[in-house]
Amino acid sequence: xxxxxxxxxxxxxxxxxxxxxxxxxxxxxxxxxxxxxxxxxxxxxxxxxxxxxxxxxxxxxxxxxxxxxxxxxxxxxxxxxxxxxxxxxxxxxxxxxxxxxxxxxxxxxxxxxxxxxxxxxxxxxxxxxxxxxxxxxxxxxxxxxxxxxxxxxxxxxxxxxxxxxxxxxxxxxxxxxxxxxxxxxxxxxxxxxxxxxxxxxxxxxxxxxxxxxxxxxxxxxxxxxxxxxxxxxxxxxxxxxxxxxxxxxxxxxxxxxxxxxxxxxxxxxxxxxxxxxxxxxxxxxxxxxxx
Amino acid sequence: xxxxxxxxxxxxxxxxxxxxxxxxxxxxxxxxxxxxxxxxxxxxxxxxxxxxxxxxxxxxxxxxxxxxxxxxxxxxxxxxxxxxxxxxxxxxxxxxxxxxxxxxxxxxxxxxxxxxxxxxxxxxxxxxxxxxxxxxxxxxxxxxxxxxxxxxxxxxxxxxxxxxxxxxxxxxxxxxxxxxxxxxxxxxxxxxxxxxxxxxxxxxxxxxxxxxxxxxxxxxxxxxxxxxxxxxxxxxxxxxxxxxxxxxxxxxxxxxxxxxxxxxxxxxxxxxxxxxxxxxxxxxxxxxxxxxxxxxxxxxxxxxxxxxxxxxxxxxxxxxxxx
Numbered sequence: 001x002x003x004x005x006x007x008x009x010x011x012x013x014x015x016x017x018x019x020x021x022x023x024x025x026x027x028x029x030x031x032x033x034x035x036x037x038x039x040x041x042x043x044x045x046x047x048x049x050x051x052x053x054x055x056x057x058x059x060x061x062x063x064x065x066x067x068x069x070x071x072x073x074x075x076x077x078x079x080x081x082x083x084x085x086x087x088x089x090x091x092x093x094x095x096x097x098x099x100x101x102x103x104x105x106x107x108x109x110x111x112x113x114x115x116x117x118x119x120x121x122x123x124x125x126x127x128x129x130x131x132x133x134x135x136x137x138x139x140x141x142x143x144x145x146x147x148x149x150x151x152x153x154x155x156x157x158x159x160x161x162x163x164x165x166x167x168x169x170x171x172x173x174x175x176x177x178x179x180x181x182x183x184x185x186x187x188x189x190x191x192x193x194x195x196x197x198x199x200x201x202x203x204x205x206x207x208x209x210x211x212x213x214x215x216x217x218x219x220x221x222x223x224x225x226x227x228x229x230x231x232x233x234x235x236x237x238x239x240x241x242x243x244x245x246x247x248x249x250x251x252x253x254x255x256x257x258x259x260x261x262x263x264x265x266x267x268x269x270x271x272x273x274x275x276x277x278x279x280x281x282x283x284x285x286x287x288x289x290x291x
Numbered sequence: 292x293x294x295x296x297x298x299x300x301x302x303x304x305x306x307x308x309x310x311x312x313x314x315x316x317x318x319x320x321x322x323x324x325x326x327x328x329x330x331x332x333x334x335x336x337x338x339x340x341x342x343x344x345x346x347x348x349x350x351x352x353x354x355x356x357x358x359x360x361x362x363x364x365x366x367x368x369x370x371x372x373x374x375x376x377x378x379x380x381x382x383x384x385x386x387x388x389x390x391x392x393x394x395x396x397x398x399x400x401x402x403x404x405x406x407x408x409x410x411x412x413x414x415x416x417x418x419x420x421x422x423x424x425x426x427x428x429x430x431x432x433x434x435x436x437x438x439x440x441x442x443x444x445x446x447x448x449x450x451x452x453x454x455x456x457x458x459x460x461x462x463x464x465x466x467x468x469x470x471x472x473x474x475x476x477x478x479x480x481x482x483x484x485x486x487x488x489x490x491x492x493x494x495x496x497x498x499x500x501x502x503x504x505x506x507x508x509x510x511x512x513x514x515x516x517x518x519x520x521x522x523x524x525x526x527x528x529x530x531x532x533x534x535x536x537x538x539x540x541x542x543x544x545x546x547x548x549x550x551x552x553x554x555x556x557x558x559x560x561x562x563x564x565x566x567x568x569x570x571x572x573x574x575x576x577x578x579x580x581x582x583x584x585x586x587x588x589x590x591x592x593x594x595x596x597x598x599x600x601x602x603x604x605x606x607x608x609x610x611x612x613x614x
Contacts, residue, residue, distance in 0.1 A: 008537030021523025
């Protein structure tokens with residue numbers, strides 16, 4: 001993997017680990033971003049990991065751009081030698097697929113879609129060669145996803161599914177972006193899944209909705225009291241399909257402060273994963289359910 | 292002490308010098324678009340430079356004061372009036388209890404900073420009083436002002452009445468506005484001819500210009516170097532695998548209309564960027580009106596650092612002038 005360094009003006013160093021998306025590129029960028037954080041380079045004010053790249057904001061009054069470039073490049077060498085293992089957490093997110101709210105929204109913006117005659121789920125299932133929407137949902141919820149980036153707007157996770165490239169779900173974005181997307185919509189664009197943290201404009205295909213808030217500036221949601229943003233880059237997500245009753249129950253639980261998402265600490269080894277993808281994913285899911 | 296909002300203008304928000312540290316979670320730095328003007332306004336009324344003031348774009352609000360306070364208006368040229376009597380810009384003037392502050396039409400620039408002695412005393416959110424409306428975070432209830440709002444104001448002093456910023460220390464964009472840019476990021480994606488035309492052409496600020504980003508029109512379309520699009524990048528040649536966006540970075544969706552991301556930037560996305568406006572020129576963008584001509588000026592890192600030092604020297608002069 002040839003890593004490219006480039007400056008974003010006099011305050012940002014942009015590091016592209018790969019032009020194309022892959023779990024390896026994501027893993028390299030996350031490991032290097034963590035390496036930069038741990039090395040405590042003078043003048044670094046923010047480190048933003050992304051899918052296959054990351055960005056460092058620095059204060060050029062404290063460190064010359066040439067010096068930060070040299071220091072970060074030295075971390076590339078160390079990251080190359082380090083074990084490809086990260087400690088992270090896995091979380092189960094309930095999803096009500098094919099729900100009435102995203103359905104109402106996608107019908108309202110149908111003329112902006114590639115296929116105005118069906119739904120986003122119909123379209124995504126068809127162009128990804130699934131026999132039915134149910135098969136598509138089984139694949140979407142069947143293997144876990146890495147949170148490869150948190151951003152765009154507050155607390156929104158970009159997610160990359162932990163499967164071989166040929167099994168990656170790929171869909172184009174809407175032809176023209178919608179001006180509205182329900183809060184907590186589970187969407188997909190390109191090879192990335194996302195959860196819309198707030199209501200607003202969006203161009204990703206809409207598959208369902210989760211009852212679980214992931215951004216709460218009032219910090220009243222029980223599991224967001226310590227911090228208003230739920231996701232962190234490197235989190236692993238497993239979707240769990242739920243029906244309307246379970247959705248309504250979960251919404252009530254959230255409102256009453258009783259909802260807490262299942263979360264377990266896990267260790268992820270890229271080599272193990274590459275040797276046996278489904279086996280590694282099964283182990284992760286086992287950890288989630290306390291096996 | 293409080294300020295009663297009688298009219299909110301077009302979009303008036305509480306702002307300070309921003310909320311660094313949360314861009315990796317999609318929460319932008321925010322704060323005054325024109326930082327220099329906000330610092331100056333605060334210094335004029337005896338506040339810390341980082342106190343919260345108001346930022347109003349294109350049209351001023353109508354504000355009723357419940358106690359005496361000093362006020363200073365900086366940034367755009369939009370004459371303030373107290374009970375109908377015009378007051379000077381870039382100068383601390385007194386507004387008495389019961390008086391109403393209004394504004395004349397905008398003459399030049401785009402945004403005024405309104406500082407009040409004592410500062411706008413809303414609670415801090417993630418270390419800042421800046422408003423981030425998309426996240427309903429900070430400022431006054433996480434949103435722009437609305438009629439009927441009662442803005443809390445801290446305890447200030449009236450000691451600096453009449454204090455003024457000398458004319459040579461009032462920073463404004465020229466015509467055409469010149470924005471210095473360090474090429475980079477995905478600069479290599481466009482052809483040599485387009486690399487030249489980007490800097491040769493005169494651009495105009497588009498109507499889609501806000502705190503999140505400023506769009507420009509009128510220059511030639513950029514052509515891309517041929518390539519097979521990388522996996523995950525999307526099919527348009529202007530697409531990349533979604534990455535972080537630096538503040539000031541210039542993305543050109545479809546190669547047609549450059550967008551400079553500003554204080555309320557989205558933190559990342561899937562459009563390539565040709566480079567980044569240098570830190571010294573970010574304030575100027577906040578004073579550009581739609582349809583204003585602008586040029587991008589190519590600079591090196593050394594020139595960017597020199598411009599940054601020059602801007603800091605200006606700030607040092609401002610502080611010295613306002614003691």
